[in-house]
Amino acid sequence: MASDAVGSGAAGGTHRLVLLRHAKAEPAGGVDDVLRPLALNGRRQAGRVGAALAHSSLVPELVLCSSALRTRQTWDLLSAHLGDVAPEVVVTDTLYAAGVRDVLDMVRGADSRVRTLLVVGHEPTMAATAAHLAGPGSDSGALAQVRVGVPTATYSVLESSTPWGEWDGAVANLSYVGRPSS
Numbered sequence: 242m243a244s245d246a247v248g249s250g251a252a253g254g255t256h257r258l259v260l261l262r263h264a265k266a267e268p269a270g271g272v273d274d275v276l277r278p279l280a281l282n283g284r285r286q287a288g289r290v291g292a293a294l295a296h297s298s299l300v301p302e303l304v305l306c307s308s309a310l311r312t313r314q315t316w317d318l319l320s321a322h323l324g325d326v327a328p329e330v331v332v333t334d335t336l337y338a339a340g341v342r343d344v345l346d347m348v349r350g351a352d353s354r355v356r357t358l359l360v361v362g363h364e365p366t367m368a369a370t371a372a373h374l375a376g377p378g379s380d381s382g383a384l385a386q387v388r389v390g391v392p393t394a395t396y397s398v399l400e401s402s403t404p405w406g407e408w409d410g411a412v413a414n415l416s417y418v419g420r421p422s423s
Contacts, residue, residue, distance in 0.1 A: 254402050258348060258374070258413065259299055259359045260367045261290065261396040264318070266311040275337060279314045286394035287315045289421035291322030294359075299398065301328045301359035305347050307336035312361045315394075328359075336362045344370045351405040358405070365390055371397035374408065375415035383418040395420040 265283030279287065294300060300323050306316045313332060335343055344366060351358050360367070371387040387397055399413035 255356070255400050256403065256405060256408075257299065257357045258399045258408070259294070259301065259357065259396050260344075260371050260399070261315070261359060261361045262364050262367045262391050262393055263307070263309070263312040263315040263361060264290065265393040275309045277309070277311055279311050279318070283311070283315070283393065284318055286421065287318035288322055290315070290394050290396060291319030293419065293421045294319065294396070295323050297398075299357060299359075300324065300326050301357045303351055303355045303357075304328050304330045304359045304361065305336060306330060306332045306361040307339075307363060308332050308334045309337050309363070312336070312363070316361050336360070339363075339366050341366060341370045341373050345373075345408060348408050349406050353404050353406070355405070367391065367395075367397065371399060371415055371418070373410055374399050374413045376401075376411035376413055379413075379415035380417065383415045386418045387415065391418065392420060 264286035265280045266277045267280050269277065304316060306312050335347065339362060344360060344362065348358065368387040368391045372384065375384050383397065396419060397415060398417040399415050401413035403412050
C-alpha cells in the first residue's frame with residue numbers, strides 16, 4: 242500500500258515528486274492523438290489514483306499537466322478525491338512531447354516552498370524521468386519497474402531534500418511505484 246511505502250511525508254524540507262502516467266485512453270483512431278479522451282476504465286483509474294494519493298498524503302501543491310485531453314481528464318477526475326485543496330495547476334503543451342530534460346527543466350522551475358509536485362504526463366517519459374532521478378537507496382523493485390516502463394495510471398514517488406532547482410540524475414530516492422487496483 243502506498244501509505245506504507247511513502248511514509249509520513251514532506252517533513253524536514255523533503256521535496257516529493259510524483260510522476261503519473263495518464264489513465265487509460267480510448268484507442269487511437271479517427272481523432273488526433275492529443276484529443277483522445279479517457280476510456281471508461283481510465284475514468285475509474287483516475288478516481289482510484291486520486292484516492293490513493295490522498296490516502297498516502299501525496300496531495301500536490303503544484304501540478305504540471307500535459308495539455309493532451311487524456312492527461313487533463315486524468316487530473317480533473319483524480320483531483321476530486323484530494324479533499325479541499327486547490328493546488329496551482331499548470332497545463333502545458335511542453336509535456337505532451339516532453340523528454341526527460343524537458344520534465345527536469347519544469348521541475349527545476351518549481352518554487353522552493355512547494356513540497357509535493359505532481360507531473361501528469363506520458364510514457365515513456367514519466368518512467369524514464371523516474372529512472373533518471375533514482376539515486377542510491379532507491380527501492381529495487383520500483384527501479385526495475387520504471388526501467389522497463391509503466392502502465393497507465395501508474396505513479397512513481399521520488400523524495401529528496403535537494404532543492405528543486407538542483408534536481409538532476411540520481412538525486413532522489415525512488416520510494417514507490419504504484420497503480421491502484423482495478
